[in-house]
Amino acid sequence: xxxxxxxxxxxxxxxxxxxxxxxxxxxxxPESYWSALSEKRGAVRKLAAFPVGxxxxxxxAEVPDFIPKTWPKKYSLPDTEHRKALxxxxxxxxxxxxxxxxxxxxxxxNAGLVDAQIxxxxxxxxxxxxxxxxxxxxxxxxxxxxxxxGGVFDYGVWGREGIGQIPPxxxxxxxxxxxxCHISILHDCQGPSNTITEAEAASNLAIGEASRIIARGRADxxxxxxxxxxxxxxSLVRMSLLxxxxxxxxxxxxxxxxxxxxxxxxxxxxxxxxxxxEERDHALKxxxxxLGEILGFGSGCDAQPEGxxxxxxxxxxxxxxxxxxxxxxxxxxxxxxxAHGAGSQVSDLAEARAxxxxxxxxxxxxxxxxxxxxxxxxGCGVVELIxxxxxxxxxxxxxxxxxxxxxxxxxxxxxxxxxxxxxNPIFVNTNLTRHGQAAAxxxxxxxxxx
Amino acid sequence: MRRIVVxxxxxxxxxxxxxxxxWASLQEGRSGVGPITLFNAESFPTRIAAEASRxxxxxYVEDHERWTEYCRNTKFAIAAARMAIDHSGIQTDDDxxxxxxxxxxGSGEGQQxxxxxxxLVRSSTRxxxxxxAAFTSMGLERLHPIHEAEQEPGxxxxxxxxxxxxxxxxxxxxxxxxxxxxxIGEATxxxxxxxxxxxxxxxxxxxxxxxGVTGFNLLTALxxxxxxxxxxxxxxxxxxxxxxxxxGAGMLILEELEHAKRRGATIYGEIAGYGSTADAxxxxxxxxxxxxxxxxxxxxxxxxxxxxxxxxxxxxxGTSTSVNDSIETxxxxxxxxxxxxxxxxxxxxxxxxxxxxxxxxVEAIVCLLTIRDGILPPTxxxxxxxxxxxxxxxxxxxxxxxxxVTFSNSFGFGGQNIAxxxxxxxx
Numbered sequence: 122x123x124x125x126x127x128x129x130x131x132x133x134x135x136x137x138x139x140x141x142x143x144x145x146x147x148x149x150x151p152e153s154y155w156s157a158l159s160e161k162r163g164a165v166r167k168l169a170a171f172p173v174g175x176x177x178x179x180x181x182a183e184v185p186d187f188i189p190k191t192w193p194k195k196y197s198l199p200d201t202e203h204r205k206a207l208x209x210x211x212x213x214x215x216x217x218x219x220x221x222x223x224x225x226x227x228x229x230x231n232a233g234l235v236d237a238q239i240x241x242x243x244x245x246x247x248x249x250x251x252x253x254x255x256x257x258x259x260x261x262x263x264x265x266x267x268x269x270x271g272g273v274f275d276y277g278v279w280g281r282e283g284i285g286q287i288p289p290x291x292x293x294x295x296x297x298x299x300x301x302c303h304i305s306i307l308h309d310c311q312g313p314s315n316t317i318t319e320a321e322a323a324s325n326l327a328i329g330e331a332s333r334i335i336a337r338g339r340a341d342x343x344x345x346x347x348x349x350x351x352x353x354x355x356s357l358v359r360m361s362l363l364x365x366x367x368x369x370x371x372x373x374x375x376x377x378x379x380x381x382x383x384x385x386x387x388x389x390x391x392x393x394x395x396x397x398x399e400e401r402d403h404a405l406k407x408x409x410x411x412l413g414e415i416l417g418f419g420s421g422c423d424a425q426p427e428g429x430x431x432x433x434x435x436x437x438x439x440x441x442x443x444x445x446x447x448x449x450x451x452x453x454x455x456x457x458x459x460a461h462g463a464g465s466q467v468s469d470l471a472e473a474r475a476x477x478x479x480x481x482x483x484x485x486x487x488x489x490x491x492x493x494x495x496x497x498x499x500g501c502g503v504v505e506l507i508x509x510x511x512x513x514x515x516x517x518x519x520x521x522x523x524x525x526x527x528x529x530x531x532x533x534x535x536x537x538x539x540x541x542x543x544x545n546p547i548f549v550n551t552n553l554t555r556h557g558q559a560a561a562x563x564x565x566x567x568x569x570x571x
Numbered sequence: 572m573r574r575i576v577v578x579x580x581x582x583x584x585x586x587x588x589x590x591x592x593x594w595a596s597l598q599e600g601r602s603g604v605g606p607i608t609l610f611n612a613e614s615f616p617t618r619i620a621a622e623a624s625r626x627x628x629x630x631y632v633e634d635h636e637r638w639t640e641y642c643r644n645t646k647f648a649i650a651a652a653r654m655a656i657d658h659s660g661i662q663t664d665d666d667x668x669x670x671x672x673x674x675x676x677g678s679g680e681g682q683q684x685x686x687x688x689x690x691l692v693r694s695s696t697r698x699x700x701x702x703x704a705a706f707t708s709m710g711l712e713r714l715h716p717i718h719e720a721e722q723e724p725g726x727x728x729x730x731x732x733x734x735x736x737x738x739x740x741x742x743x744x745x746x747x748x749x750x751x752x753x754x755i756g757e758a759t760x761x762x763x764x765x766x767x768x769x770x771x772x773x774x775x776x777x778x779x780x781x782x783g784v785t786g787f788n789l790l791t792a793l794x795x796x797x798x799x800x801x802x803x804x805x806x807x808x809x810x811x812x813x814x815x816x817x818x819g820a821g822m823l824i825l826e827e828l829e830h831a832k833r834r835g836a837t838i839y840g841e842i843a844g845y846g847s848t849a850d851a852x853x854x855x856x857x858x859x860x861x862x863x864x865x866x867x868x869x870x871x872x873x874x875x876x877x878x879x880x881x882x883x884x885x886x887x888x889g890t891s892t893s894v895n896d897s898i899e900t901x902x903x904x905x906x907x908x909x910x911x912x913x914x915x916x917x918x919x920x921x922x923x924x925x926x927x928x929x930x931x932x933v934e935a936i937v938c939l940l941t942i943r944d945g946i947l948p949p950t951x952x953x954x955x956x957x958x959x960x961x962x963x964x965x966x967x968x969x970x971x972x973x974x975x976v977t978f979s980n981s982f983g984f985g986g987q988n989i990a991x992x993x994x995x996x997x998x
Contacts, residue, residue: 175708213854242866252680252723257701261692268693280614284785292786293854298746302985305849311863314849314987315753318745319725326742330757354703358710359719422732422741439670439738443766556729558741
């Protein structure tokens with residue numbers, strides 16, 4: 122790039138984090154979330170939501186007590202009209218949507234925006250979301266009604282009589298853009314709206330894109346992050362069919378083991394993380410508490426000719442280098458890396474090799490948090506980012522769980538045991554899909570934002 | 572500021588196996604709508620759609636057998652992307668820094684494996700409820716790994732990156748019917764900001780499957796003019812009764828201007844403006860004053876530094892639903908003022924149906940072809956314009972007119988609005 126263009130980019134508007142909302146298996150607020158991380162209390166257990174059979178494993182990380190009847194009282198803004206609108210819309214909301222909507226309410230309150238007068242055309246939404254699995258019992262009556270002739274499905278019966286047995290708004294309940302749409306309606310966000318559906322890379326991509334939208338002046342505030350729930354029978358079957366699920370036979374809490382020699386796969390999780398991003402002067406003018414700053418964003422892809430992951434981690438390397446370049450930082454400026462750390466053999470190795478090439482001799486401390494809460498897929502990027510942000514603002518790097526014996530081929534300075542003190546609030550958060558799509562963010566904790 | 576031009580285009584649509592055959596059909600005003608053949612829809616409220624009926628991946632790529640089990644979205648995407656890259660003349664091995672060549676798609680979710688899924692639900696139902704333990708254990712044996720994996724909407728973006736060696740930025744957005752227009756807009760921004768020099772962008776989608784038709788029928792969004800398929804999609808007409816599902820893919824090669832010039836590429840147009848807004852109104856309805864649609868069109872005009880008088884053609888979202896066509900007309904009038912009555916507008920959905928996530932990318936390419944050839948495709952079936960649809964919708968027959976600046980509108984469920992301005996590249 123020409124140097125004058127580079128100068129133009131550096132004169133862009135700065136983007137800070139002024140609010141966060143989290144609902145994940147470890148907690149439903151920054152304090153409970155951080156306590157669990159610092160006390161190394163994981164949330165992977167035998168699945169409680171429903172019984173499973175025949176799968177390689179029956180463990181997962183669930184958000185406890187999150188049910189439509191009660192969560193609005195706990196999490197929604199204390200505004201009667203808002204809560205009325207929320208309860209009215211609940212029938213259109215799959216669990217993924219509800220998690221996002223609840224976390225968005227928490228984030229707006231956290232950002233001090235409950236009664237704030239903000240220009241609705243200058244606030245937008247950009248979220249990561251996934252394929253939402255339909256609730257089986259919504260379809261079962263229609264399917265069974267149409268399969269009465271010796272168990273053979275009859276399209277004629279389905280068309281004539283089955284369709285009418287399905288709730289009228291069934292389709293809208295499962296569209297991935299509805300997380301963002303409900304939030305835009307409930308908080309009157311008329312600015313840009315996008316939904317990134319790229320599995321584990323989704324919420325980092327959304328946060329990066331949202332920060333760019335503010336940087337280029339198209340909005341002053343963005344609600345961003347993501348949500349997902351893989352605690353669903355069909356999602357578990359899919360994970361198993363792709364041979365991704367952990368077969369760990371020990372204690373459930375040990376099932377997801379990032380960078381450990383015995384790692385053997387994923388654990389399903391669920392949750393939501395929402396950030397309020399804001400142009401820095403806009404935030405300062407309204408006296409907002411600044412929790413951090415988005416410094417850089419980069420994305421890349423393994424693009425292996427036969428598909429799948431590159432064991433050398435080329436896509437992650439490209440994403441990391443792009444994010445560092447975007448931030449105008451050197452590898453040695455980074456305090457720690459929050460890795461994807463899926464807990465699968467190839468993925469962790471690929472990441473470790475990418476880190477070695479990017480950070481070389483500086484041997485940056487690395488942490489990976491899926492041992493606590495499994496894979497939140499479209500939500501993992503933001504939930505993991507929030508952990509590092511909370512840590513940075515406490516001078517600590519949250520520790521990796523379940524890496525009892527670091528794989529010697531993953532030559533990393535992995536933060537294990539206790540949370541590690543750090544003076545450097547700048548970190549990199551990176552995630553990776555099974556197609557090798559990678560997205561990285563460079564973020565600074567609040568104390569460095571001046 | 573870095574300028575972004577289009578140097579390659581490819582599409583698969585109900586009207587043709589490629590861009591030129593689709594374009595010829597559009598100029599002839601031919602409808603691609605007919606009875607649904609992809610599954611037995613004989614008793615569904617809607618039994619018609621615009622299928623890409625002659626599509627076969629083996630006509631496009633040599634290793635088509637590798638993709639046999641993959642979903643229709645992926646196959647359309649591969650074919651359209653192959654054609655777009657060939658059209659651009661880019662030699663992916665020689666002309667590209669792969670780390671600066673990315674993919675940003677607006678692809679829809681892959682279709683549920685309906686026969687296996689309904690059989691599984693039936694087999695695992697106990698006393699009227701699905702037994703989840705039975706469902707999971709039987710599911711593992713009965714569902715097909717590729718069919719399941721292909722439902723994730725981000726997969727085509729991964730496949731295309733692999734096929735063409737694109738190691739740069741990679742994303743997929745899914746904002747219902749606005750998705751692939753949004754992908755073009757955001758891919759443009761990535762190049763503008765310097766993250767990439769070349770982006771493969773567009774979208775792919777088919778919802779012509781039992782759950783797709785079921786879902787839209789439940790929302791009463793589809794036309795039920797089953798006896799007159801070719802007359803069923805009638806945007807802006809008094810007797811319109813819903814949209815017609817289409818399917819296919821549109822892919823574009825976006826390139827930074829200097830990069831395109833250096834390799835002597837043919838330039839088909841410039842992405843001059845992009846607007847993205849939310850209605851923030853209701854999940855089920857557009858805002859009655861067209862609030863979000865107006866704001867996004869204005870945003871695109873501002874970014875392009877153009878005035879209403881500069882617009883030569885609008886490719887409308889024009890779904891043929893009662894609400895969309897009225898509100899879109901209102902929004903065009905509010906955005907362009909008196910000029911609105913002078914700008915020719917058409918809905919190519921009248922011929923190819925609604926490609927949902929892929930619609931915007933195909934329609935953006937149509938805009939670029941109007942610039943190339945000076946021919947505006949018609950809105951067919953517009954026999955009796957609705958009283959509140961009183962603009963120039965190019966009824967029935969294509970029209971010749973030199974075109975420099977075009978608008979492409981895309982609006983999605985939930986209040987998603989995207990407008991793109993594509994203009995002639997004039998140095």
